[in-house]
Amino acid sequence: MKTFYSQSVPGFYVEGISNLPEDAKEISETLWQQLLEGQSAGKIIDFTSKPPALSEYVRTPEDYMTEATAQKTALRLEADNKIAPLDDAIALGIATDEERASYDKWRKYRVLLNRVDISAAPDITWPISPVQ
Incomplete structure (x- = not known):
């Protein structure tokens, strides 16, 4: 199962399950899991970086x-x-x-x-x- 990310439509997509946006890029299973675990720990996934990265959410x-x-x-x-x-x-x-x-x-x-x-x-x- 291949996982992709998109910057134009921020999110993750699974090949064969999701319609992939035109700018979809493959992401490793390891990085995808790290990003999801980081998000569960209160960080946000920044889809503006290539590949996506975790960042601290600064509350306004x-x-x-x-x-x-x-x-x-x-x-x-x-x-x-x-x-x-x-x-x-x-x-x-x-x-x-x-x-x-x-x-x-x-x-x-x-x-x-x-x-x-x-x-x-x-x-x-x-x-x-x-x-x-």
Whole structure:
């Protein structure tokens, strides 16, 4: 089985399985495995070099902000899901002392979470979750 790479359509192609781009060049099985293992370890495959090579992925400020936004959203959803049934118990007058205490902790956590400035990513100090 022969493996190829392309710069015009970045990727790997297997002879007989894939339609090969016009600029497809054969790559050794050893190099192909090294590239895939490097990618699994967090590096990126640079198809602009001949043959392709591994390079370090340098995360941009936008990457950090995107990750921070996703994390903040996930943490907020967790807090909302913890607060909702506790709020119901309190509103119905059937909350235990433990539920009231948990409710206050989760609401405080949600307020602190909303104050997190994601523009400071990756240097964010996240509030500590009440479950920790």
